Amino acid sequence: MSQPAVPQFTSASGARIPAIGFGTSQLGDCHDVVAKALELGYRHIDTAWKYGSEKGVGIGIRASGVPREEIFLTTKVSHEYLRAGDFARSVDESLANLQVDYVDMLHVHWPTVDQIPMEETMAALAKAKREGKTRHIGVANFNIALVEEAIRVCPEPLDTLQAEYHPYLDQSKVLAACRRLGLVFTAYCPLARGRVFGDPVLTAIAARKERSLAQVVLRWLMQQGNISAIPRSANPHHMAESLQVFDFELSADEMARISALARADGRIANPQGRAPAWD
Numbered sequence: 001m002s003q004p005a006v007p008q009f010t011s012a013s014g015a016r017i018p019a020i021g022f023g024t025s026q027l028g029d030c031h032d033v034v035a036k037a038l039e040l041g042y043r044h045i046d047t048a049w050k051y052g053s054e055k056g057v058g059i060g061i062r063a064s065g066v067p068r069e070e071i072f073l074t075t076k077v078s079h080e081y082l083r084a085g086d087f088a089r090s091v092d093e094s095l096a097n098l099q100v101d102y103v104d105m106l107h108v109h110w111p112t113v114d115q116i117p118m119e120e121t122m123a124a125l126a127k128a129k130r131e132g133k134t135r136h137i138g139v140a141n142f143n144i145a146l147v148e149e150a151i152r153v154c155p156e157p158l159d160t161l162q163a164e165y166h167p168y169l170d171q172s173k174v175l176a177a178c179r180r181l182g183l184v185f186t187a188y189c190p191l192a193r194g195r196v197f198g199d200p201v202l203t204a205i206a207a208r209k210e211r212s213l214a215q216v217v218l219r220w221l222m223q224q225g226n227i228s229a230i231p232r233s234a235n236p237h238h239m240a241e242s243l244q245v246f247d248f249e250l251s252a253d254e255m256a257r258i259s260a261l262a263r264a265d266g267r268i269a270n271p272q273g274r275a276p277a278w279d
């Protein structure tokens, strides 16, 4: 069987990001789950101040015994804190919650809706990097025009855009923009928050490949290239299988059939008043 040439890391501007990461929203006090994820081999953990999971992530990391430097740790500053002073306080609170000196990736969680100048937020993001509080920086939920503006005004290079991506949402324009702009696309809700399960097309492909449906969806993301995905699970069996997506290959026809599942109402995270005009 030919070995598919899909790297298990994605990279941009020197950031080396494990292509399959572990999401922690809605997990509550998640220290056991995070420790389990690390034991199973995850080395990329995604959290955010807003999720309330930072303390659990920090406890889980320490309980796992995995050295801090082996873990790619992401957190995010919430949209309420995009003024420079608020931003700096939020970063410090996140580091204290996580009980770490630095994170590997710091994101602006959603673009501003309060007339806060992009320059101010991007300067605060760059300052966190220059102070060693994060190794890399990125944005989440920005549309392409906002990403371009952020890159233009940010004193430090951006490395990632984190945005929703799964088979029910066409993100081809955004993925192309990430490639053009040198950003890794970090795919959140990669399993459409569970909505993919039971899909007849995905079920048929999974049966043919003798793989789980989740593995087929994650493989479809990996095979597009330049994508890191962060599935969330509280089930150790699911957690383990989501890591096993680098030893099989989808055909061009299977890739196309999965991409064709995209639909106009496929988007899940679309908070009114906070979401930008999506591409």
Ligand SMILES: NC(=O)c1ccc[n+]([C@@H]2O[C@H](COP(=O)([O-])OP(=O)(O)OC[C@H]3O[C@@H](n4cnc5c(N)ncnc54)[C@H](OP(=O)(O)O)[C@@H]3O)[C@@H](O)[C@H]2O)c1
Pocket: 022, 023, 024, 025, 026, 046, 047, 109, 140, 141, 162, 163, 187, 188, 189, 190, 191, 192, 193, 194, 212, 214, 215, 230, 231, 232, 233, 234, 235, 237, 238, 239, 241, 242, 269
């Ligand atoms: N930047 C943002 O604004 C933003 C927004 C949303 C999410 N995110 C990030 O993205 C992460 C993932 O998104 P999400 O949590 O919304 O949803 P998701 O990962 O798309 O889906 C999670 C659901 O899939 C199930 N699941 C996971 N792996 C499975 C497997 N191998 N087989 C069967 N079921 C499986 C989980 O159930 P079990 O627990 O039973 O496995 C859970 O119900 C979040 O946790 C968060 O870190 C970021």
